[in-house]
Amino acid sequence: MKQRRATKPVYVGDVKVGGGANITVQSMTKTDTRDVAATVRQIHELEEAGCEIIRSAVPDMEAAQAMAEIKKQIHIPLIADIHFHYQLALECLKGGVDCLRLNPGNLRDEAQVRQVVDSAKERGIPIRIGVNFGSLPPVGGIGRTRGFSRHMDLVNKLPKSGEDSDSDYSVVDHMVATALWEISLLEDQDFDQIKISMKAFDVPTTVEAYTRLADMVPYPLHLGVTEAGTLLSGSIRTAVGLGELLYQGIGDTIRVSLAGDSTDEVAAGYEILKSLNLRRKGAILVACPSCGRADVDVIKLANDVDALLKKSNKEIRVAVMGCEVNGPGEAKDADVGIAAGAGRAVIFRKGLKVRVVAEEDMLTALMEEVEKTEVAAEGSTQL
Numbered sequence: 001m002k003q004r005r006a007t008k009p010v011y012v013g014d015v016k017v018g019g020g021a022n023i024t025v026q027s028m029t030k031t032d033t034r035d036v037a038a039t040v041r042q043i044h045e046l047e048e049a050g051c052e053i054i055r056s057a058v059p060d061m062e063a064a065q066a067m068a069e070i071k072k073q074i075h076i077p078l079i080a081d082i083h084f085h086y087q088l089a090l091e092c093l094k095g096g097v098d099c100l101r102l103n104p105g106n107l108r109d110e111a112q113v114r115q116v117v118d119s120a121k122e123r124g125i126p127i128r129i130g131v132n133f134g135s136l137p138p139v140g141g142i143g144r145t146r147g148f149s150r151h152m153d154l155v156n157k158l159p160k161s162g163e164d165s166d167s168d169y170s171v172v173d174h175m176v177a178t179a180l181w182e183i184s185l186l187e188d189q190d191f192d193q194i195k196i197s198m199k200a201f202d203v204p205t206t207v208e209a210y211t212r213l214a215d216m217v218p219y220p221l222h223l224g225v226t227e228a229g230t231l232l233s234g235s236i237r238t239a240v241g242l243g244e245l246l247y248q249g250i251g252d253t254i255r256v257s258l259a260g261d262s263t264d265e266v267a268a269g270y271e272i273l274k275s276l277n278l279r280r281k282g283a284i285l286v287a288c289p290s291c292g293r294a295d296v297d298v299i300k301l302a303n304d305v306d307a308l309l310k311k312s313n314k315e316i317r318v319a320v321m322g323c324e325v326n327g328p329g330e331a332k333d334a335d336v337g338i339a340a341g342a343g344r345a346v347i348f349r350k351g352l353k354v355r356v357v358a359e360e361d362m363l364t365a366l367m368e369e370v371e372k373t374e375v376a377a378e379g380s381t382q383l
């Protein structure tokens with residue numbers, strides 16, 4: 001795994017992004033932002049799930065005004081997601097949001113962007129430049145507001161990453177040029193509290209866009225695959241794209257976009273980071289898939305253990321293995337492990353065999369050992 005790319009840190013509220021900080025997991029609310037009570041309720045659920053930064057859509061002035069009240073009632077930094085209207089960004093800044101997300105595809109008037117940057121700079125608030133395949137400016141229309149129809153933007157005619165084409169200008173070229181245009185506007189105003197995202201649904205395009213930009217600018221990157229899909233397909237799609245980038249040392253904060261519960265986005269985000277040993281959050285369950293050799297119902301046991309571990313939220317590695325083939329090896333490698341045999345199971349703790357228990361006592365005995373195990377705090381494992 002490559003060393004993490006060095007970036008200029010920004011602070012979203014009190015959360016450091018980039019500059020070697022932990023890679024943070026963020027999400028977005030799915031409520032009507034104007035409904036303050038519902039939005040705050042959802043954010044509290046997300047805080048409970050471990051979400052570290054939250055973003056809410058700001059489609060109109062009522063939503064922009066609601067952001068001030070939402071901000072007062074939550075404990076994690078709040079980002080205002082702005083498209084089309086710069087006045088909404090100004091209102092959100094006035095209301096005390098911790099960061100703005102601006103879309104350079106649909107907020108293309110230089111003078112308006114400059115006003116927003118002035119206000120953000122005055123308040124020390126960072127801006128994410130959120131480039132998104134679905135809302136890129138028309139080809140030839142970066143930073144231009146007149147003379148283009150949204151429906152004739154020619155973006156869909158550009159080749160995606162890896163596609164054969166006669167064109168020497170690709171979607172990735174257009175995404176990078178779009179990002180660079182807005183970066184230069186911000187830099188012209190001596191503003192460097194910048195984060196950038198380069199999202200597309202197409203994974204190779206997403207990976208290439210981030211990789212190209214990572215070599216060109218010093219700013220932290222917010223990673224995501226846009227409109228990734230439902231829980232299973234969206235998590236896999238995102239994990240493939242983000243896994244590649246994170247392995248290359250690229251990425252400072254992530255969001256898994258799912259057509260589903262936002263708490264699942266947070267859980268999926270941590271699973272991706274845990275898979276690369278980039279974060280610790282809750283337990284890591286090593287579970288064998290079961291096969292004809294299994295001596296016990298290992299799938300049920302793994303699911304029972306998983307449910308109990310989620311409740312305890314302890315940062316621990318637990319192995320549940322169905323027979324003696326890989327069981328002892330994996331179980332010994334975990335903080336606590338169980339290797340089942342015919343009618344009984346051996347429990348290991350930190351590599352040592354601690355108990356042999358009857359099949360009916362496996363779950364209770366394993367969880368007792370989990371409770372007894374001391375684990376180091378996350379800071380000590382930061383990679």
Ligand code: SF4
Pocket residue numbers: 288289290291292293294295298321322323324325326327
């Ligand atoms: S650990 Fe045993 S039961 Fe589980 S998959 Fe491997 S061989 Fe099958």
